[in-house]
Amino acid sequence: MKSIAAKAVEIMKFKKVDFGDIRIIEERVQSISVKNMEISELKDDTTLGFGVRVLYNGGWGFASSNIMNMSEVEKVVNLAIDIAKSSSEHINKKVKLAFEPSYQDIWRTPYLKDPFSVPIEKKLEILFKVNEILLKGGKIKIANSKMDFVKTHKRYASTEGSDIEQILVYSGAGYNAVAIGQEVQTRSYPGGTLICFPWVMNI
């Protein structure tokens, strides 16, 4: 990530853009659901890519890719610059950015436990247990329980000298119960709140 960000900034500076930045984002999303004591969703996706934003002669340009190598970075930065040059010829008023100091920093979501370090079996065990409780008594015809986990690793670098790395983690969990008779009624908890993993364990 670091070398790709540095390369993009180097090219943008060499091409003398007014302003340019790059965001590289790697995101892992895990979704697990259990419905009526059966796994109904088991997904673990990772996406990785970068976007380049350029201001050239007062016009904006943007380009992106998911191919992570140096020649692709060069191609994408040049494309963003070409688009910025074109847009600068078609605008009434040139864009001028306000002053913003540069930052070199790193931020990590503080957590007690990385939710991705918890085995899927453990998560499923909880989801099955919730299903079991909801279905007890026989009045609930459909029980759903669900967990979602997201980890985003982001690197940002700009021609102004900012270089910021972020590792953001969040978790969510919930369940619903559906009673079916003459009509269908659903109750759920919670309303899609984001909570950390120890909390997930307590639901």
Next chain:
Amino acid sequence: MEPLAVGSFFVFFGYMGFNALAYYENRSFASGNLGKKIFNDKLTIVEDPFALPYPVMPFDFEGMPRQRVVLVENGVLKNLVTDKKTAKLTGLKYTGHSLFEPNAVGAVPASLCIEGGKKSLKEIISETEYGILATEFHYTNPLKPKTLEITGMTRNGTYLIENGKIKKAVKNMRFTQSMVDAMNNIIDISSEREAYPEWGQVMLIPAIKVSNFNFSSTTEF
């Protein structure tokens, strides 16, 4: 209701009605009603991937070729769509309508086609003594799955029809209406149909004129 208005709620007929899992779980209007006449006899609905004006995925996510399925014929509920699991659960024919597995949704039609009527929309309007012409609905959401009670708003043109003519525009309104009832109150279905894409499926939808449609509130715009 013009095709864009009908399509916005008709997607729920597929997802919550003709879905064999919803039927099996007793949360569909189809539950307990297969083979019965539950709609107006003007209504015929066919799941037909070959009737659309452009190609759709010819097989489902389990690799099964999508079958043409007559869902409703002259108001009688004939068949439902199934995937491998729901065909086994219900004993119904396997029709090739799975989503990606695993999922908790069930089997969903991919190309719902409502059969067109004989009259054009223009003729239907000219025969309307007093009525509302809704061109589009939005924020269309289900309240009660079994009766398909749905609420939503009109938008992009709602008109008053008087003595066969569009008299004037009216302000937008919210409707709250059982669409199973509405499909029983059909007066006419237009001959022209429009392709309506929604949630990965494409439907072929005519304009439908119904009586006793319940508008539940008004707006200032």
